[in-house]
Amino acid sequence: MATGRTHRPATRSRGIPEATVARLPLYLRALTALSERSVPTVSSEELAAAAGVNSAKLRKDFSYLGSYGTRGVGYDVEYLVYQISRELGLTQDWPVVIVGIGNLGAALANYGGFASRGFRVAALIDADPAMAGKPVAGIPVQHTDDLEKIIKDNGVSIGVIATPAGAAQQVCDRLVAAGVTSILNFAPTVLSVPDGVDVRKVDLSIELQILAFHEQRKAGEETAAGDGALPAAAPRGAAAADSSADQGPDGDVPAVMPA
Amino acid sequence: MATGRTHRPATRSRGIPEATVARLPLYLRALTALSERSVPTVSSEELAAAAGVNSAKLRKDFSYLGSYGTRGVGYDVEYLVYQISRELGLTQDWPVVIVGIGNLGAALANYGGFASRGFRVAALIDADPAMAGKPVAGIPVQHTDDLEKIIKDNGVSIGVIATPAGAAQQVCDRLVAAGVTSILNFAPTVLSVPDGVDVRKVDLSIELQILAFHEQRKAGEETAAGDGALPAAAPRGAAAADSSADQGPDGDVPAVMPA
DNA sequence: AACTGTGAAGATCTTCACAGCA
């Protein structure tokens, strides 16, 4: 876990709660939409509605950033867009590499949301020699052999892993060794990384399973099936996993502390 | 089973904390991997490590499900796989429809993790007539016009939205009207749904933005985090290499800097 | 001896409700 990094007061840098950080992109998106419609100001109530959260929470969140609103009026849209972008580190361009250009990797490469939000796909990397040179989303795919060079040449610090589960840890290790310190993992595997490296996980089947849980609950209140069902002899057989995968995110709290 | 669990602990299944529900799929995946290796039992410590969580948390989580372990020994892998599967509602097969078969939709359709975990892709739906009939992942794409019929014929209650942002709400409304009560949304938009409908959101750019926030923190440890101070860790020049932001399945959202 | 299950303490997050400013 986050072994207490060197306690660094970081110049009274207010520690923004993780839950708040996770919502800033939401606010930013809503604000950007308003900005495009040339809306000059917005109240916490309106913005909260647009972002799908409650207004008290939004105000509290903003209070961690500073006092950027005007009482009786609301928030200046443009100003807030800037402040949040700056807080998130989006006023600079982050070069990102995507490793594993299968269906998902290609989808990510084509995802327009990156370029417009401070990210730039610096390179696409795949282990299949047949992919090398082939352009995806206008970017030629490069071979895994050159991973380290690519990372260094482009000053990449954020990597996206979209490989099969079996290759993820190995790719992760190489990325980290080459200097990557933040990883977005789409492979259904728990990645182990050294201290100081952040990992966030996106897992499609986990999200569906959570939905299934709630769905089941809606469907059957009378499903009082076996509390004492027999062990083993599971029904439907033990769902064979697709790949040898253990799983698990680091999702929750990153290994970084707000000092 | 302290206290012989004579009768149904009525409050058990009811009150599983959301945070716990979100971790059950993690445990399940780790357990499935153990099961495949024919490991008979596992301790909370071992399983927690495999799932990437802390053992006290894991034990607490399991305590909400019941007393499925044996003191001094650990948990029976097969039994636990079954219990968690049941709790998550995965002992049945959930038919799922994916709407929006662009890059992302295709990636999802091809994702092997679904079939093996209690989900079945019942249909692929796209608004492009040219896609109709074309097979993706072995399943022919159907046109949006038939959405309602498809939902009803297949008894679908879970829908996945992978359309551009602009179409998401409309698709969502139709899904809900047709009977879908759980939605997994990949479009970068806030969906509004009536009470009783669950929505979970997966947003690629949000995850990256959260990483960028922490990345910036790491980089600026030394650089005074002043107001106008530019974050360090400055990668390759400002190269705002705006690639051809194709609009994949994911619609894009306004650019950060408006006109 | 080994390991689970859990009350209680602690940490974090959310919501309330209202003081304070434009």
Add this chain to the structure above:
DNA sequence: TGCTGTGAAGATCTTCACAGTT
């Protein structure tokens, strides 16, 4: 008046630490 900013209460989640069981 209208709306922000925030202390404080409340809810939820995490972690500790140890009693209880095999």
